[in-house]
Amino acid sequence: MNEKLSDTGRKAMLDPLFATGWALVEGRDAIRKTFQFSDFVEAFGFMTKVALYAEKWNHHPEWTNVYNRVEVTLTTHDVDGLSSLDAKLARKLDALCEAMHGGA
Amino acid sequence: MNEKLSDTGRKAMLDPLFATGWALVEGRDAIRKTFQFSDFVEAFGFMTKVALYAEKWNHHPEWTNVYNRVEVTLTTHDVDGLSSLDAKLARKLDALCEAMHGGA
Numbered sequence: 105m106n107e108k109l110s111d112t113g114r115k116a117m118l119d120p121l122f123a124t125g126w127a128l129v130e131g132r133d134a135i136r137k138t139f140q141f142s143d144f145v146e147a148f149g150f151m152t153k154v155a156l157y158a159e160k161w162n163h164h165p166e167w168t169n170v171y172n173r174v175e176v177t178l179t180t181h182d183v184d185g186l187s188s189l190d191a192k193l194a195r196k197l198d199a200l201c202e203a204m205h206g207g208a
Numbered sequence: 209m210n211e212k213l214s215d216t217g218r219k220a221m222l223d224p225l226f227a228t229g230w231a232l233v234e235g236r237d238a239i240r241k242t243f244q245f246s247d248f249v250e251a252f253g254f255m256t257k258v259a260l261y262a263e264k265w266n267h268h269p270e271w272t273n274v275y276n277r278v279e280v281t282l283t284t285h286d287v288d289g290l291s292s293l294d295a296k297l298a299r300k301l302d303a304l305c306e307a308m309h310g311g312a
Contacts, residue, residue: 144268148259155252164248168272 108133108183109191117191124198129177133185135194138175139201146204147172153200163189165197212237212287213295221295228302233281237289239298242279243305250308251276257304267293269301 109117118126118135126137141147147169154176158164166177178194180187213221222230222239230241245251251273258280262268270281282298284291 144259144263148256148263152252152256155248159248159252164275166272166274168270170270171268 106180106182106187106189108180108185108187113188114186117188118186121191121194121198126194129179132179134177134179135186135190136175136177137194137197138173139197141172141174141205143172147174150174150200150204154197157196157200158193161189161193163193165193210284210286210291210293212284212289212291217292218290221292222290225295225298225302230298233283236283238281238283239290239294240279240281241298241301242277243301245276245278245309247276251278254278254304254308258301261297261300261304265293265297267297269297 118128121135124137126135128134129136139147139150141150151167151169151174154165154167163180166179168175176197178190179185180189222232225239228241230239232238233240243251243254245254255271255273255278258269258271267284270283272279280301282294283289284293
């Protein structure tokens with residue numbers, strides 16, 4: 105079962121994500137990051153890769169796409185807050201983005 | 209060149225869309241509709257189809273996906289408002305959704 109992050113777990117999981125541009129969302133126990141690409145093809149290509157992992161891990165982002173930008177919010181509805189799944193998916197998004205254009 | 213809808217053009221283009229659930233966005237010259245599917249696979253499948261037309265027609269939606277829901281906003285940045293391209297893309301979205309599950 106997935107569990108809400110403990111106070112110590114939070115720090116260990118979230119600090120590295122804050123370092124790559126993720127930030128806490130105001131008023132919710134969630135994290136958010138905006139990914140930028142050269143155009144829509146790149147942005148939607150990224151979303152397609154993310155979608156496959158999201159479905160495989162049964163953990164889906166809340167996300168908005170406007171042309172070359174993808175704003176992703178992660179939280180775990182089951183536990184009403186952040187869980188280790190959010191950190192895992194966040195790290196995967198960073199890796200997928202990095203692989204596409206060598207930087208977030 | 210794409211042009212902003214005239215007053216008569218607006219009515220002819222938009223009335224049929226209002227009938228299928230599209231609505232004007234407050235404070236912007238844009239239209240919005242929320243599409244609902246059975247799950248993420250269906251929702252992202254819909255988005256993937258839309259993405260191909262969006263790129264082909266060089267007209268991209270602003271859209272948000274949360275699991276089985278896709279909220280789409282259409283406007284034409286070039287003309288700072290609604291153009292016939294928005295109506296064309298809106299009709300395509302309706303048709304793609306209809307083809308997937310027989311209803312919006």
